[in-house]
Amino acid sequence: xxxxxxxxxQLLLAEYQTIKDEQKARIGFRDNLLYVxxxxxxxxxxxxxxxxxxxxxxxxxxxxxxxxWTYLVNDEKISAxxxxxxxxLGPRLAQLAxxxxxxxxxxxxxxxxxxxxxxxxxTIQAVIDLTAFCAVPLAALVxxxxxxxxxxxxxxxSVVEAVAVAGLGVQVLLYxxxxxxxxxxG
Numbered sequence: 001x002x003x004x005x006x007x008x009x010q011l012l013l014a015e016y017q018t019i020k021d022e023q024k025a026r027i028g029f030r031d032n033l034l035y036v037x038x039x040x041x042x043x044x045x046x047x048x049x050x051x052x053x054x055x056x057x058x059x060x061x062x063x064x065x066x067x068x069w070t071y072l073v074n075d076e077k078i079s080a081x082x083x084x085x086x087x088x089l090g091p092r093l094a095q096l097a098x099x100x101x102x103x104x105x106x107x108x109x110x111x112x113x114x115x116x117x118x119x120x121x122x123t124i125q126a127v128i129d130l131t132a133f134c135a136v137p138l139a140a141l142v143x144x145x146x147x148x149x150x151x152x153x154x155x156x157x158s159v160v161e162a163v164a165v166a167g168l169g170v171q172v173l174l175y176x177x178x179x180x181x182x183x184x185x186g
Contacts, residue, residue: 009096023081030074037067037132054147057140061161068133068168085109126176134169
């Protein structure tokens with residue numbers, strides 16, 4: 001019995017399944033980062049309040065920046081996978097279909113993006129991301145600065161942290177824009 005080769009269609013479907021599995025894993029990881037951030041914020045605020053040490057709040061900005069950046073990178077990869085399926089993988093599979101087959105490959109990948117409330121949801125999500133990863137650590141810095149009990153080194157550190165948080169905020173706003181068919185470097 002001769003061995004049959006793997007078809008291009010089978011390879012493309014296997015690639016689709018693999019990247020959708022990656023997308024699903026990234027979605028779960030990304031979404032859990034918000035919960036981790038909330039838990040860390042609560043723990044740091046509770047510890048700072050109990051110890052009556054506003055300087056402990058300086059732990060929040062670096063933690064929120066790292067978690068926020070990780071969230072953002074995963075969110076971008078999730079969107080990039082959807083874009084790849086819509087613009088690359090789907091059309092390649094459609095070319096393999098018999099002529100006259102009037103169907104759209106992976107239609108859900110494009111269909112769910114046509115919801116009239118999508119822009120509102122994306123804006124609300126950006127506000128949530130900015131609040132969790134930027135506003136909370138900036139508020140912690142304001143409390144630290146208002147307390148006035150930090151030395152020059154801690155104040156300098158807090159300024160660096162404020163710049164990092166502001167940089168993350170800019171990135172959140174830049175990444176909020178919908179994915180484009182043309183990917184850019186960076």
